[in-house]
Amino acid sequence: MRPLNVIIIGAGLSGLACGIRLAAEGCRVKILEKNSFAGGSLGTFEVNGFQFNTGAEIITAPFLFDQLFECAGKHRIDSIKFLEVDPIFQAIFPSRNRFSFYKNPNETIQLNGLFSDADLIGFKNFSEASSSIFDEVFFDYCGSPVDETTFSLRSNLWFRRLNAQQSCQEFADKFFRSPELKQFFGFWPLLGGGNPRQESHLFRLVSQLFQRWGAAVPEGGMENLVNAIVSLFSASGGEILFNTEVSEIQIFNKTVSGVRLKDGGILQADLVISAADTAATYRNLIDIDRNRYNVVESAKQRPAGFSLFVYHIGTRCVLQERQELTPFNILFPENYDQFLDELFEQKVVSANPLMFLRMPSKTEALKTPEGTEALSLIVPVPNLESYDGWRYDSYAYRNRLLNLLQQYFVTDIRSNLIAESFFDPLAFQNRLGCYAGSVFSFQPTLQKSGEIRMANRSKDIRNLYLIGNGAHPGASMVGALLGAANTVELIKSDFADER
Ligand SMILES: Cc1cc2nc3c(=O)[nH]c(=O)nc-3n(C[C@H](O)[C@H](O)[C@H](O)COP(=O)(O)OP(=O)(O)OC[C@H]3O[C@@H](n4cnc5c(N)ncnc54)[C@H](O)[C@@H]3O)c2cc1C
Numbered sequence: 488m489r490p491l492n493v494i495i496i497g498a499g500l501s502g503l504a505c506g507i508r509l510a511a512e513g514c515r516v517k518i519l520e521k522n523s524f525a526g527g528s529l530g531t532f533e534v535n536g537f538q539f540n541t542g543a544e545i546i547t548a549p550f551l552f553d554q555l556f557e558c559a560g561k562h563r564i565d566s567i568k569f570l571e572v573d574p575i576f577q578a579i580f581p582s583r584n585r586f587s588f589y590k591n592p593n594e595t596i597q598l599n600g601l602f603s604d605a606d607l608i609g610f611k612n613f614s615e616a617s618s619s620i621f622d623e624v625f626f627d628y629c630g631s632p633v634d635e636t637t638f639s640l641r642s643n644l645w646f647r648r649l650n651a652q653q654s655c656q657e658f659a660d661k662f663f664r665s666p667e668l669k670q671f672f673g674f675w676p677l678l679g680g681g682n683p684r685q686e687s688h689l690f691r692l693v694s695q696l697f698q699r700w701g702a703a704v705p706e707g708g709m710e711n712l713v714n715a716i717v718s719l720f721s722a723s724g725g726e727i728l729f730n731t732e733v734s735e736i737q738i739f740n741k742t743v744s745g746v747r748l749k750d751g752g753i754l755q756a757d758l759v760i761s762a763a764d765t766a767a768t769y770r771n772l773i774d775i776d777r778n779r780y781n782v783v784e785s786a787k788q789r790p791a792g793f794s795l796f797v798y799h800i801g802t803r804c805v806l807q808e809r810q811e812l813t814p815f816n817i818l819f820p821e822n823y824d825q826f827l828d829e830l831f832e833q834k835v836v837s838a839n840p841l842m843f844l845r846m847p848s849k850t851e852a853l854k855t856p857e858g859t860e861a862l863s864l865i866v867p868v869p870n871l872e873s874y875d876g877w878r879y880d881s882y883a884y885r886n887r888l889l890n891l892l893q894q895y896f897v898t899d900i901r902s903n904l905i906a907e908s909f910f911d912p913l914a915f916q917n918r919l920g921c922y923a924g925s926v927f928s929f930q931p932t933l934q935k936s937g938e939i940r941m942a943n944r945s946k947d948i949r950n951l952y953l954i955g956n957g958a959h960p961g962a963s964m965v966g967a968l969l970g971a972a973n974t975v976e977l978i979k980s981d982f983a984d985e986r
Contacts, residue, residue: 488982490514494746494756496733496772499527499919500964501955502762503716504555504971510723511558512979517754518725518762519746521732525717527919528926529964531708531853535906537801537861538853540709542926543964544845544863545572545815548700551968555716559723566715569703570852574598577813578671579895581821586671587813588694590701601665609662613672613691614698616662620649621695629960632973632980634944651687651933658688670823677841677867679962680792680927682831687933696965704814704852736761736772741780742949757982758950760974765941765957766791766922766929773948782946789941791870792931793830794912794924796881798864798888801906806860806898809849816844818895834873836880838887840866859905864888870912870923877911885909921956928957943974944981952978 491514495502498520506516524530528542546552549569556563574587574594589595592614596607628645646652659673675693676686683690705712717727735747736759745755761768769786806812820826820839829837843865848855855861866888868874877884889901912924921928931939940961945951954970956962961970 488512488514488979489985491757491978491982492755493517493758493760494519494754495760495762496736496746496768497527497762497920497955498522498525498717498727498729499762499955499967500529500713500716501967501971502527502760503713503720504968505760505762505954505974506725507555507559507716507720507723508971508975509978510720510725512975516720516725517756518720518727519731519733519748519754520727520729521749521920522918523729525727525729526709526713529709529713531710532908533854534799534908535801536854536856537799537847537859537906538708538855539799539847539861539863539908540845540853541910542797543709544704544847545575546703546705546712546964547696548965548968549703550700551965551972552712554972555968556719559719561719561722563715566718567712568706570706570850572702572704572814572850574813575697575702576815576817578667578817578819580667580670580819582667584667585811586667588671588697590698592698601668603664605664606668609664609668613659613662614694617691617695618698621692621699624649624689624692625696629966630969630973632943632976633959634942634977646687646933646937649689651689653688654684655681655686655688655690656683658691667819670819671817674817674841676931679931679966680925680929680956681931682827684827685831686931687939689939690931702815704850706852708853733763733772735774736768736948736951738773738778738948738951741778741947743951758952758978760952760954762955762971764919764921764925764928765953765955766925767920768953768957770922780947782941782948786929786941789929790932791872791923791925792927792929793867794870794915795926796866796868796884796888796909796911798866798885798909799907800862800864800900800904801855802860802862802898802900802903803858803905804860804898804903805858806896808896808898809860812844812846812849814846814849816846818842818844818891830867830869834869836868836874836884839891840868842866842888842891844892861906862892864892868912870925871916872923875913877913881909881911884911926956927962928955931961943970944977
């Protein structure tokens with residue numbers, strides 16, 4: 488491959504990982520980032536002495552980070568350490584029953600009191616059924632460069648064989664008797680913007696990811712990981728232009744020639760990779776007055792996924808119930824079905840939502856003042872297409888969440904509050920540039936074509952590639968790293984014959 492001039496839109500994990508890999512192939516890579524900082528949804532900030540991660544916190548499959556460093560001739564461990572977390576999740580139900588999910592299935596069995604004999608067999612069978620197809624789905628589908636042809640082949644042969652249309656919830660229902668375990672083992676699509684009752688049961692393989700490679704957090708917070716990756720990119724010869732927003736991908740004769748910036752400047756490139764939200768890329772960055780593109784039409788028809796309300800809290804005391812909590816807790820609501828109906832069918836903000844409760848002060852990865860506690864609540868809410876009243880309602884929702892949280896604690900959270908900050912869907916839209924504040928991009932629904940996300944090589948715009956949440960294989964840090972690696976393989980094969 489000749490040394491290509493590459494422009495990447497967005498300095499989140501996807502853009503940085505792709506940039507590092509292309510620089511290692513001898514390309515001249517420029518990343519254009521609209522914000523003054525790198526990392527996108529990965530970052531760490533401080534309020535009143537408390538550190539919180541802005542977005543992602545849980546790392547799995549650390550070998551993917553190791554591979555990224557290795558391709559730039561470095562060892563990840565020399566730049567950033569990962570601290571293991573186990574149990575990985577604790578589910579807390581309205582009955583106050585708890586279920587902890589460990590890396591080792593034997594520990595999950597031994598250390599939980601929730602299993603009946605039938606559920607014990609169900610858990611073993613569920614794990615076995617997931618383990619037996621994991622390699623095929625993870626390495627052959629998620630970890631391979633796929634294009635539209637591969638997608639349709641998969642749909643005809645492979646997805647049909649795996650009965651991929653069956654929903655994650657239906658699949659879990661077959662294995663468990665306890666309604667609480669059914670909820671926990673069906674909930675996986677919620678981690679990537681999907682509906683447990685609608686999205687493919689293949690999402691259950693997220694449980695296998697954790698059973699294979701466990702969970703970890705970066706020492707010193709996500710910002711440390713981002714800094715390590717930015718340094719790696721710069722050392723590889725790549726360049727990041729901050730405060731540089733792309734307003735249009737320039738296309739002539741259905742072939743990309745470069746980008747136009749918000750300030751009017753034009754930059755030329757052999758190819759452009761959008762590591763910004765795929766939905767926003769197709770909807771906002773392509774001039775459809777000049778040409779009609781089927782791929783843009785199909786992107787517009789895909790439903791946008793849900794958004795999040797994230798509320799960070801610092802308390803002046805240690806919680807009395809600290810011992811009973813783990814770093815990552817999932818608080819299931821009184822009426823889980825109603826919550827799913829509200830989020831996916833009625834598309835209204837739920838008064839009794841499912842809440843992810845992270846406790847940064849339990850991981851020792853982040854700084855928390857002595858004798859205090861840090862909590863982050865992450866709540867799925869409809870995207871801005873369905874509800875955009877956050878300008879007025881965010882504070883009221885923050886109050887609602889405090890009240891809900893209080894139901895789980897003896898400690899009076901409200902009167903011990905000494906630090907707080909929240910991000911609503913408007914903040915996600917403005918900060919990350921994601922369409923309608925859909926933090927995981929499109930709803931990850933299996934299409935007839937065999938795609939769950941959109942192809943990494945644009946279907947009808949030459950030399951345009953897409954990575955990140957809305958593109959194959961989808962949201963999460965694992966998705967970002969795999970998508971970047973797959974796309975570089977596609978580019979290498981597309982430009983292999985050019986001298
Ligand atoms: C609250 C939250 C919690 C999460 N928790 C986890 C977790 O625990 N584990 C996990 O694996 N994943 C988690 N995720 C998902 C994970 O963070 C993302 O899937 C991943 O970081 C996406 O990276 P990305 O680079 O594709 O996109 P982003 O991080 O969104 O980066 C896109 C970048 O593009 C820039 N950009 C956008 N438009 C333009 C433009 N026009 N011009 C220039 N720049 C532009 C943005 O500013 C941004 O920097 C979480 C996400 C959120 C929001």
